[in-house]
């Protein structure tokens with residue numbers, strides 16, 4: 001059997017990146033510090049996966065472990081079935097042909113033309129000249145910059161530079177693209193242009209995309225799943241809608257608060273209480289709790305009036321999430337009964353000042 005046939009008959013694993021108990025420690029003086037602390041995570045083939053966290057959470061270190069630029073202190077890490085952890089530099093170089101990377105500051109060579117920047121990894125990989133030329137042309141067309149082949153990076157806008165970065169990263173046909181804060185240096189309009197291109201990379205070329213960011217908007221507009229990192233650990237992981245609609249950890253709640261107004265803070269609660277004499281509760285809205293409308297429509301029959309006094313709603317993946325603060329007015333026993341009933345269809349919190 002030829003090796004090609006043997007390769008084709010092997011089932012392709014659905015796991016693109018697998019980390020098992022991966023830790024990366026740095027030593028500064030006598031102190032040891034875990035920048036990545038016992039992370040286990042599987043990124044599936046073909047998905048767009050986001051890693052979000054505040055500065056210092058360990059995101060960049062995690063990405064550098066995935067492409068073998070940092071060595072793991074312990075744990076195992078594989079990319080597309082190849083072991084990365086514990087490998088020699090020569091094996092890592094080979095593995096990196098299968099991993100593209102784009103950066104916040106684009107990292108283009110300013111003394112070379114756009115075409116020469118995109119060609120560079122092909123030269124390193126030993127492609128002959130005719131094949132390189134054809135591939136550069138193909139990649140520049142894919143990112144919509146065929147007319148800029150002879151321009152220099154300094155003559156391009158930030159968004160165009162990042163598109164060159166993407167063309168260069170994809171030139172050698174990797175199966176994985178790592179995007180480390182790839183839109184953080186861009187304005188909102190250019191950001192959405194670059195994110196659309198990353199979606200196209202994923203949808204049309206089938207490339208798995210890992211996006212590192214500290215911006216929740218980037219996660220909501222592009223990712224299928226998200227991991228939230230804090231102090232080197234993955235503290236929350238799930239489908240983007242599930243994490244946005246019901247964040248479990250304080251850090252995830254802080255990120256979600258940047259996209260939709262959260263339940264009133266203590267100060268806001270005091271201010272709401274001063275203006276409203278009824279009983280104030282905050283209810284969570286998700287696509288799963290469609291019974292809320294039914295309960296609210298019965299309130300009049302239960303002798304309870306309600307006003308919506310605050311709230312925030314957003315739509316993600318075609319589904320709503322957010323929360324509403326309600327003022328309930330009526331006899332204490334009736335209000336209590338209504339709160340209990342709401343509690344059967346959604347999460348209800350008393351608004352306390």
Ligand SMILES: Nc1ncnc2c1ncn2[C@@H]1O[C@H](COP(=O)(O)OP(=O)(O)OP(=O)(O)O)[C@@H](O)[C@H]1O
Pocket residue numbers: 026027028034035053054055056057058059060061062
């Ligand atoms: N080479 C190194 N030596 C010592 N400490 C390091 C090294 N690289 C990273 N760290 C530390 O590890 C922690 C995580 O850094 P990392 O850059 O991975 O975080 P991050 O989430 O990507 O943050 P940022 O967005 O600011 O880059 C930080 O406290 C950082 O100072």
